[in-house]
Amino acid sequence: MTAHTTLHKAPAAPGASGAPARTPRRRPASPARRSGWTPWLYLLPALVLLGGLLVYPIYQLGLISFLEYTQAQVSGGEPTTFQGFGNYATLFGDSQFWQVLLATVLFATACVLATLFVGCALAVLLTRIRALPRLALMMAALGAWATPAITGSTVWVFLFDPDFGPVNRVLGLGDFSWTYGRYSAFALVLLEVLWCSFPFVMVTVYAGIRAIPTEVLEAASLDGASQWRIWRSVMAPMLRPILIVVTIQSVIWDFKVFTQIYVMTNGGGIAGQNLVLNVYAYQKAFASSQYSLGSAIGVVMLVILLAVTLVYLRLVRRQGEEL
Amino acid sequence: MSTRALLRVRRPGRLAAEAAALVVAAAVAFPLYWMVLSAFKPAGEIQSTEARPWTLAPSLDSFRRVFEQQDFGRYFLNSLLVAGTVVIASALIAFLAATAVTRFRFKFRTTLLIMFLVAQMVPVEALTIPLFFLMRDFGQLNTLGSLILPHLAFSLPFAIWMLRGFVKAVPEALEEAAYIDGASRTRFLWQILFPLVFPGLVATSVFSFISTWNDFLFAKSFIISDTSQSTLPMALLVFFKPDENDWGGIMAASTVMTIPVLVFFVLVQRRLVSGLGGAVKD
Numbered sequence: 078m079t080a081h082t083t084l085h086k087a088p089a090a091p092g093a094s095g096a097p098a099r100t101p102r103r104r105p106a107s108p109a110r111r112s113g114w115t116p117w118l119y120l121l122p123a124l125v126l127l128g129g130l131l132v133y134p135i136y137q138l139g140l141i142s143f144l145e146y147t148q149a150q151v152s153g154g155e156p157t158t159f160q161g162f163g164n165y166a167t168l169f170g171d172s173q174f175w176q177v178l179l180a181t182v183l184f185a186t187a188c189v190l191a192t193l194f195v196g197c198a199l200a201v202l203l204t205r206i207r208a209l210p211r212l213a214l215m216m217a218a219l220g221a222w223a224t225p226a227i228t229g230s231t232v233w234v235f236l237f238d239p240d241f242g243p244v245n246r247v248l249g250l251g252d253f254s255w256t257y258g259r260y261s262a263f264a265l266v267l268l269e270v271l272w273c274s275f276p277f278v279m280v281t282v283y284a285g286i287r288a289i290p291t292e293v294l295e296a297a298s299l300d301g302a303s304q305w306r307i308w309r310s311v312m313a314p315m316l317r318p319i320l321i322v323v324t325i326q327s328v329i330w331d332f333k334v335f336t337q338i339y340v341m342t343n344g345g346g347i348a349g350q351n352l353v354l355n356v357y358a359y360q361k362a363f364a365s366s367q368y369s370l371g372s373a374i375g376v377v378m379l380v381i382l383l384a385v386t387l388v389y390l391r392l393v394r395r396q397g398e399e400l
Numbered sequence: 401m402s403t404r405a406l407l408r409v410r411r412p413g414r415l416a417a418e419a420a421a422l423v424v425a426a427a428v429a430f431p432l433y434w435m436v437l438s439a440f441k442p443a444g445e446i447q448s449t450e451a452r453p454w455t456l457a458p459s460l461d462s463f464r465r466v467f468e469q470q471d472f473g474r475y476f477l478n479s480l481l482v483a484g485t486v487v488i489a490s491a492l493i494a495f496l497a498a499t500a501v502t503r504f505r506f507k508f509r510t511t512l513l514i515m516f517l518v519a520q521m522v523p524v525e526a527l528t529i530p531l532f533f534l535m536r537d538f539g540q541l542n543t544l545g546s547l548i549l550p551h552l553a554f555s556l557p558f559a560i561w562m563l564r565g566f567v568k569a570v571p572e573a574l575e576e577a578a579y580i581d582g583a584s585r586t587r588f589l590w591q592i593l594f595p596l597v598f599p600g601l602v603a604t605s606v607f608s609f610i611s612t613w614n615d616f617l618f619a620k621s622f623i624i625s626d627t628s629q630s631t632l633p634m635a636l637l638v639f640f641k642p643d644e645n646d647w648g649g650i651m652a653a654s655t656v657m658t659i660p661v662l663v664f665f666v667l668v669q670r671r672l673v674s675g676l677g678g679a680v681k682d
Contacts, residue, residue, distance in 0.1 A: 115585065119500035120512070122493045123556050130531070130553035131519060137530035151533075202421055210418040210425070217428040223665040224432065225614040227633045228654035232435045235647055243434065243451040272428065333523045336616045355525045362529045363621060375526030386521040390514070 135379070142372035151368065164373045173349065174357075174374075181332065181353040184263055188331035191271045193324060196278025201308060203283045218276035226273065230340035233269040256342055259350040266337050266351070274330060278323045285319040286312060318393075325389045329382060335359070354378050435658070438651035439463065446648045462648035466635075466656065474628060475635040476656070482544055482631060483612040486551045490608045491601045493552075494559035495567075499593065501560070502567045503575070519557035524550070528621050535622055542626035547618055555608035562607075566600030567593070602668050613661055632657045 142164055149155040168174050199218075203211050221229075237244050239252040255265045289312065297307045313320065335355040342351040345360060352360070354374055362371025438446055440458040466472050501509060501516075531550055532541075540546040570593060578588045616633045623629050636657065639649040 116500035116504035116506050116509075119496040123497040123560065126493070126549070126553040127519060127556060130534075130550050131522065131527070134527040134530035134534060135522065137533065138527060141529065141533075199421075199424065202417055202424075205414060206418045206421050207414075210421045214421045214425040214428075217425040219665055219669060220432050220662060221428050223610070223661045224658050225610075225633075225661060227614065227616050227636060228435070228658050229431070231636065231650050231654050232431045235438065235651065236431060236434060238647075241447060241451055241647060243453065246451055272431065329521055329523075333525055335525050336614075339616070355523070358526065359528065359617070359621075363532075368529055372529050375523075375529060378523050378526045382521050382523055383518070386518055389521075390517070 138372050138375050138379070141369055142376050144369055146369040146372075148366040151366070160369065164369045168370060168373050168377075173352075177349075177352045177354060177357045178377075180263075180351075184267070184353060185328065185331040185334070188267055188270045188274070188334070189324065189327045191267065192274050192278055192327050192331070193320075195271060196275040196323070197282050197308075197320075199275070199279045200282035200286060201304070201312070203279070204286050215280075218279055221272050222276035222280075224273060226336040227340055229269055229273050230337050233265065233272070234341050237265055257347065259346065262342050262346055262351050266334070266341050269337050269341065270331060270334060274327065278327065281319060281323055282316065285316045289315050321389070321392050325385065328385055332378075332382065332385075432658070435651050436655055438647060439655045441648065443648055446651075462652035463656070465646075465649050466639075466652045471627070472635050472653070472656070475630050475632050478544060478629060479613060479631040479657075480660070482547045482551070483609050485548050486555060486612045487605045487609050489548075489552055490555045490559055491605055494556055494563055494604065495594065495597060495601060496589075497556070497560045498563035498567045498597075499589065502564050516557040516560050520561070524554050525617055528617060531618075532621055540622075542623055542629050544629055546622040547612075547615065547631065550618060551608070551612040551615060555611060558607060559604045562604045563597065563600050566597045570596050606664065606668050609664055610661060 143160055143162070144150075145158045145160050145163075150157045199214065203214060206214075224232075234256070236242050237255045239245055239254045245251065245253055253261075256262045293311060293315075294307065297311050302310070333355055334353060338345065338351060338353055338356050339359075344364075345352040345356050349357075349360075354377065358371045358374035358378070361367045361374060434453075437453070437455060439462050440460070441455045441462075442457050442459040443461060445452070445455055445457075501513060527550075535541050535546040540549070574592065575588060578592055579585075583592070614633075615631070619631045619633050623631070623634070627634070632653075636650065636653045639646040639653060
């Protein structure tokens with residue numbers, strides 16, 4: 078999330094020519110930037126961990142997706158055979174896959190739009206109120222942010238429970254079951270996702286608005302601009318870098334929702350009606366031991382998110398920022 | 401402070417805004433309130449179709465059930481151990497790496513930075529399958545190590561990005577001065593740079609703590625037969641029963657699981673907001 082912030086020039090390297098005259102005798106050359114192997118030494122633990130637990134598994138994921146890999150191969154009963162694009166053909170030929178992909182994209186889009194709208198609106202609201210109500214809203218939001226996804230999910234399911242939940246009682250819905258219908262179940266999960274992810278957007282955007290010079294907003298206000306106009310024509314353009322970051326981060330989080338769907342719809346809903354790609358891959362691999370199909374789904378996800386990342390990098394680069 | 405002057409102009413507007421903010425705050429806090437409330441309700445009140453937003457007879461029965469039945473203390477310690485190890489190790493390793501990419505110039509530096517950025521986008525959930533086989537091959541299934549190692553690795557790219565700004569903020573002159581005074585590079589690193597970057601490390605650790613503490617997928621996939629190595633999310637699931645969910649137990653377990661994160665958040669809250677804010681202002 079802070080990605081954009083740190084994209085500026087690194088300090089110019091003073092190099093060995095820096096202060097040779099003042100260098101004490103014990104150090105013949107200024108050690109400051111004559112790096113040699115030192116940076117790599119510092120990077121070593123991080124690179125080893127990332128290589129072993131991120132890069133290598135990605136390679137393995139790709140590999141398994143091209144193999145025949147089920148319980149028989151896992152237990153060593155049958156040799157693994159190369160399938161080529163066979164798994165992908167199976168996957169793409171399965172109408173359920175396309176249905177899940179579509180559901181994932183639509184669900185993630187809805188979550189992102191809702192999160193961004195609520196987060197930005199509340200951030201603007203925060204700038205217009207006094208310290209006490211602001212603190213109340215901040216604390217409530219931090220509480221929602223801090224709540225683990227799994228406990229958040231269980232609490233929301235309980236709130237909407239047809240028998241014992243307060244929501245149905247207040248709304249007079251009787252014993253309407255939210256998790257029974259496909260759309261009401263997705264709506265319920267969306268509410269939970271919104272609840273736990275808007276605080277990040279709100280806090281970040283609020284911090285960004287605070288950084289806008291007061292005179293700019295005052296001038297707009299004196300010119301008679303409405304609140305909406307101020308947001309659209311003054312704040313939003315000035316907040317563009319922050320908005321890009323929170324949007325991308327939301328896309329990535331919401332595209333990968335797992336816990337909420339798994340817990341709230343009990344593993345993907347009735348007959349898999351609430352599956353999203355992540356849960357689908359998990360069910361294929363660990364529930365029905367079709368590891369290669371699960372891996373192929375993982376590769377699809379990886380490719381989609383990589384595309385999002387490339388768009389992000391281009392947007393950042395276009396702003397002329399440097400790494 | 402930014403908009404205060406212009407807010408004085410429209411007073412009724414501000415009151416409406418404040419009322420709206422309080423309503424939203426109450427709505428956002430309500431699920432947490434309901435969770436704690438339900439955890440303290442006696443069994444009869446929870447299984448009542450007339451759910452009330454208060455209780456006149458708070459009881460600790462649900463908590464007692466949680467701590468007695470499920471080996472819960474053990475799960476709690478496991479979770480704490482995993483999250484604690486990840487937070488500390490990730491902070492140290494990310495600190496070293498962030499120092500390398502900000503205070504040195506070397507070949508492939510930019511490439512590495514882009515890689516760290518891209519690594520943040522990788523859906524780690526998709527890697528559950530290969531990681532499962534990796535852990536199996538190294539005999540790590542059913543150990544806490546199978547949870548610590550992946551979380552440690554996945555927390556690094558973000559932590560490195562976040563720490564860069566903090567490391568960079570330490571003036572060059574300070575480093576020069578330290579060397580002139582005869583400090584070794586190691587000494588500068590740990591006795592001067594580390595304490596200065598520490599607030600940044602705290603802000604970063606929030607994120608690694610939360611992602612590790614909240615983990616559900618790895619805990620479910622890698623700890624398959626040895627429940628003595630389970631973490632809290634698994635303990636929570638035990639209370640879901642096919643016929644009748646034990647809501648009191650679920651809410652009490654959820655409360656116990658949420659409290660450490662809330663405490664952690666409150667402790668670092670100021671640093672977190674100013675860390676984000678400071679980063680944004682750059």
